[in-house]
Amino acid sequence: MKHLLPIILITLLFSCQNTAQVNSKQQAIIDAEPVIVPLKDGKARAYFASGCFWCVEAIYESVKGVEESISGYSGGYSNNPTYESSNTGRTGHAEAVEIIYDPNIVSFATLVDVYFGSQNVTQVNGQGNDRGSQYRSIIFYQNDEQKQIILEKKEALAKKLNVKVAAEVYPFQKFWVAEDYHQDYERLHPNHPYIQNVSVPRLNRFKKKFPELIKRSH
Template structure:
């Protein structure tokens, strides 16, 4: 789906592995209006979570972010993207393995494409990572919203095992690094 962007909002679609982690990270940033977990980059219409988890649909777990570019820039979102996961591991984030967990930026316009490609080149050149970045940069096409129980997953299930032991530490670490970009109610 090609998304319309008004002067007040813009879209970014990013995959950093499990969308529960990605959603929780971006929900904490000031200027982010909404974060929707879903699937993109595959060949099957309206895939289910179970189908995506097989790795056979070609989709990546990702989030579609609606943000206010007067409060947070696409570059800020990219910085959060690269700092919140390992962009050097192909089809893997921690114990999550498969093409559905790939590092991917689905760009919505030429400016986003250029900014993503430039960020990758600069990070590789800087030696920020020991290995080359393998993040895929591809045009946004059709985003399929994940099932309702995946939305706001960390907020709704903080004591669930994966949330308590994987998502929570990741979000805590992220909030310490990005404390100047957090929503006011989270910046203590």
């Protein structure tokens, strides 16, 4: 029985993850009207999900015009998601980042380019070995203009690479800030094995691809 239990748990887990995106509660989120986040002190906010938020946070914070990147959860239907609950695949949420940026320095369109240019665009429900609906790729829009930018770039990329781009396109609803220990994780834990073997290589690949976008301090 001890040998069977992990198999049963894994089966249930992946079952939950695979259905998290298609139930009626999730569909209501996908069909909702987007919420517009107003400028604050001249800074705008954008929201992206692209695998582990430790990786994505560090990538965006290396970009000129980005003031801060905050790790959290978005795209789901449950309130007050936690790291533990989102990992069950039953909340509908994905690990996401809130990007606080100066629109006079970097545009939303460029942030979308950063998004596509820093991930495996064909991988469904994950990035690398981080797999499950909580690691799926989602780009969130707050208005029709942003939605059009996302869809045009997604279509152009699919045509250019002759692949199906996995990223989902959602109306932004709400961003839930993750637990304190997740924030600035790469900077605060540079010797962590995951950071050394996954996050830093992913960041370096991005920097090599977009050197013109990188802050001098990086």
